[in-house]
Amino acid sequence: MKYTDRHNHSILEELEEKALMEHIPIIRKTERQILKKALEQAKPNKILEIGTAWGYSALLMAEWCPWACIDTLELDQDRAEKAREYIKEAGCQDRIRCIAGDAAHTIPQMQGPYDFLYLDGPKGQYLRHMKAVEPLLSARAVTAADNVLFRGWVEGTLQVPRRFRTIAVRMRAYVAYMKENYETDIYPDGDGMMIAWRKKTE
Ligand SMILES: C[S@@+](CC[C@H](N)C(=O)[O-])C[C@H]1O[C@@H](n2cnc3c(N)ncnc32)[C@H](O)[C@@H]1O
Numbered sequence: 001m002k003y004t005d006r007h008n009h010s011i012l013e014e015l016e017e018k019a020l021m022e023h024i025p026i027i028r029k030t031e032r033q034i035l036k037k038a039l040e041q042a043k044p045n046k047i048l049e050i051g052t053a054w055g056y057s058a059l060l061m062a063e064w065c066p067w068a069c070i071d072t073l074e075l076d077q078d079r080a081e082k083a084r085e086y087i088k089e090a091g092c093q094d095r096i097r098c099i100a101g102d103a104a105h106t107i108p109q110m111q112g113p114y115d116f117l118y119l120d121g122p123k124g125q126y127l128r129h130m131k132a133v134e135p136l137l138s139a140r141a142v143t144a145a146d147n148v149l150f151r152g153w154v155e156g157t158l159q160v161p162r163r164f165r166t167i168a169v170r171m172r173a174y175v176a177y178m179k180e181n182y183e184t185d186i187y188p189d190g191d192g193m194m195i196a197w198r199k200k201t202e
Pocket of ligand 1: 055075
C-alpha cells in the first residue's frame, strides 16, 4: 500500500490502542508536543532513538521529519520484530531501521553523525548511553530525554522507595552531567522531558 499521511495516522492510532491494551509503554501526549517542537527546531537529517518498544515514537518522528533517517534500538527481540512490522506497514522501512539488542552493545555498531538523539530506554542507563553516543553526535545535535524527573524523585525532597533508588540516583547523575556540559531545558509536564543542545563556544 502506498504511504500517505492518512495511512500512517491510522497505523499510529491502531498502534497506540494496541500498545495501551498490551501495556507497552509509549510516549505520552504532553511529551509528544515537546519532542515535536524540539525536532522542528533541530531539523535533523539523522536521528538515533534508544528504546523503540513497538515503534510508536519512531513513526511519529518519521512523520514529523519526513526527510530524516532514523535508527532505533530495542532490547526486546519480540518488541523489535513488532516495531519492524509497523514500520513496514507504514512504508517507512527505507528510513527507519530497528536494531535489536542491548543498546550498550549496539550503540558502538552505529554510524553517525546523528543530529538528534532521543533517549527513552532504560532510565538507569541514560548517562552510560549518552556518553557512548556522544562521539556519534554532530556539532548541531540536540538530545531529548524522557522521564528525567522520574515520578518527582529526581529533584526535590520526595522520599524515593527503596526499589527505585538506584534509578533515581542515576537519573540525578544524568541530569547533573547534562546541565554541566550542555544548555538544557526541562519541561516538567508528564514525567519530565529534557532538551539539551551544545553550549556555544566563546
Ligand atoms: C518507554 S519504552 C520506549 C517507548 C517508545 N520510545 C515509544 O514512545 O513508542 C522503553 C523501551 O526500552 C527498551 N529497553 C530497555 N532496556 C534497553 C536496553 N538496554 N537497550 C535497548 N532498549 C532497551 C524496553 O524494552 C522498552 O521497550
